[in-house]
Amino acid sequence: KILSQDTEIQRAQKPDVGQFEECHAVFGFHPFFVYGQNGKVTQGIGVKTESLLKVEHLHLLFAAKSNIIGSGIFISPKGVLEHAGSVGLALIVWVLGGGVAALGSLCYAELGVTIPRSGGDYSYVTEIFGGLAGFLLLWSAVLIMYPTSLAVIALTFSNYVLQPVFPNCIPPYNASRILSMVCLLLLTWVNSSSVRWATRIQDIFTAGKLLALTLIIIVGFMQIFKGNYKELAPSNAFRFWMTPSVGHLALAFLQGSFAFSGWNFLNYVTEELVDPRRQVPIPMNLPRAIFISIPLVTFVYTFTNIAYFTAMSPQELLSSNAVAVTFGEKLLGYFSWVMPVSVALSTFGGINGYLFTSSRLCFSGAREGHLPSLLAMIHVKNCTPIPALLICVSYHPCSVTMEPACRNTKPLEKRAGKTPERWFYPRRGACLATLIIMLVGDTYTLINYVSFINYLCYGVTIMGLIVLRWKKPKIFRPIKVNLLIPITYLAFWAFLLVFSLYSEPVVCGVGLIIILTGVPVFFLGVYWRNKPKCVNRLIESMTCWGQKLCFVVYPQCG
Template sequence: IIRTLFFFSGNIIGSGIFISPKGVLEHSGSVGLALIIWVLGGGITILGSLCYAELGVAIPKSGGDYSYVTEVFGGLAGFLLLWSAVLIMYPTSLAVIALTFSNYVLQPVFPDCIPSYHASRVLSTVCLLLLTWVNCSSVRLATRIQDVFTAGKLLALGLIIVIGLVQICREKVFHIIPNLEFKWMAPSVGQVALAFLQGSFAFSGWNFLNYVTEELVDPRRNLPRAIFISIPLVTFVYAFTNIAYFTAMSPQELLSSNAVAVTFGEKLLGVMSCVMPISVALSTFGGINGYLFTSSRLCFSGAREGHLPSFLAMIHLKHCTPIPALLVCVSSIYSLVLSNTFVFI
């Protein structure tokens, strides 16, 4: 159950918590409403996760959304969902996360300017190729990498939260004072919706555990347990991370920052500020690994149902990994092409 928790939490906690706070604050219009949106976003995610816990127990198939849509609404709906995910949703998500990884890794190398275009693309390529090889080689190695990087993410976010709590104990809190939290801008309904959309990016991955249901040990017990524990934990971490950000930065400073965690580190960590870009890089690296791991199972499930070429349902005899699904459907080559052209889309 602990490894399942690590895998699930690692898939949720990615680059979103380091990118989304700016968008949530910008559209919500005040610190108080931004914090409320983070908590409510976690509540909505919990409701969806509870539904998926029931579905995972009732329909114990790998493939997540695709398997459930196919089972309930028929083959056509499942076919359309599968191909949209394979051609659009997963490759673009992998491209964004890979570019985020390379930009944060290169930030210390290019401290006073935007990282080199070619350097960021090459590093994205290396990252995608390396993790595709890992996922092709061994399920155990892929899950171990996910465990290690999940621990790194939680330590980094724990450091931010602890520093924020220290700031609160020292009464250096200027931007989360109750009578000032909601004074700034009255947002429209559309802006609140956009704020929720920005926050939902940080919670993406909450349904990934259902993509590997058949590979879980005792899924009827461990799947619901992992969901019940992980989502409240992630919501707690996200809410307190944002509170920590506001103990160090004004709303205007946060909105002007292109790397919130890095700005936070520069203001409070001094010479140790390099920890923040490294932490974000660790987080995004683990996120790419999780995306590759789960999306390959989606392709495998689709091929097994006849909605993709049948060879994608093949499993390597020795490594027990879906190598054809990894190489063809969510391969680093396809994501590599997208990551090199994504800037023009």
């Protein structure tokens, strides 16, 4: 009935600018195709939380921890070690990476309770710096950060699933990509069908990663007690096979930061908690939660790497296509099959968590008028943001990287002091599907790519905390961190971005260019108010067809 009546399918008419200025917080900019009922511009939501999503606090806490301890710890050790140049320096990078994540978490805690809106970085930057800055952050997240991260985790999932089937060689290229695509499509269907299913999957599959990491750490301690820690002895740990430059250190931190990404997960679902000022991210004192969780994650990551080095030399770790599998084969004997299964479960849950978070960011952007209004709609029965989920799994930037399959098969001494060979193929067009990137993207270059953009967005957001202190000094802040914390974070942020750009100018530079392509899109789609009637009719038609295809409407207001 709903879809058969034109009046209920959001007929796109000329917006009521007065109402827009009254209810829309986009700093005076015209919304990007957002129309409410009867053709009037609306806040888009004013959603009753339960009509969109109902997640228990326990699920949110479990999902937040799951989002931090994800597939990165099974991917990044090789990248960190390669750029650090020694075992000891690699371990220092892991410890410092946890400290930087803790500083960022404290800054986000203040922003989360001061601006209690879903959308995380995007909502804070929009509120503090205005519509253009918020749109560019959203543009980079939708086109770069989330699709690339999904591609990396999906490729890791397929590698670990296929490694036992092909123990003596790299898994076939086509098999790895097809399995990754099947995994992405399956979890997109799950998240589209039921939020309850999605959160239960997150809870269940978190056990996989905890099992794998606990097993690795316990076996590592057993090795140390037996005296098998040759590579960890000070004389060997700081024996460099290459002299790392400042640029190499920056890239090592980028690789490690990928494993720590996810510490700002609950900032994206703030409105789904009863009282975000008291219960973000968990119903207890937030700084205390950060001081417990981040050091715990840092401990787990550091000792997981220590365990790796009790079983493998640096050369063996760098030549391994699946580090945890190699660890299991060396130390677990008949039970080595536990490692690939556990890691596969971990990465499967990680993909689910990224889909859950990224769809809420698209939803928030559409609500603000920075994305097409179709993305602010939910399924009439399941109350899931199906259009936002589809867009998250469908788009990726036009430029990707490729590397030969045998990138780590060269002897270590031949690769010392060199950046691994890479071929970069820029493509024309605005974007490609996330599924396509897995056909042409190398995992470790993609990590540099997405981590650089991630850090850029983190820094701009934390810079906003300082600006907000200056612009609105009297605003109510339930949590107020010492100003030295954001300043210290920004100093590290500047170092990382400058030297990463110097070391990987093509990979990082293309990311910056893609972000800047959002400027004309913003002025054409958001700032330009009087669009031709033919354009509005086209948008109206596409929105109607999108609603019919996905069976979605605006959430209940009030």
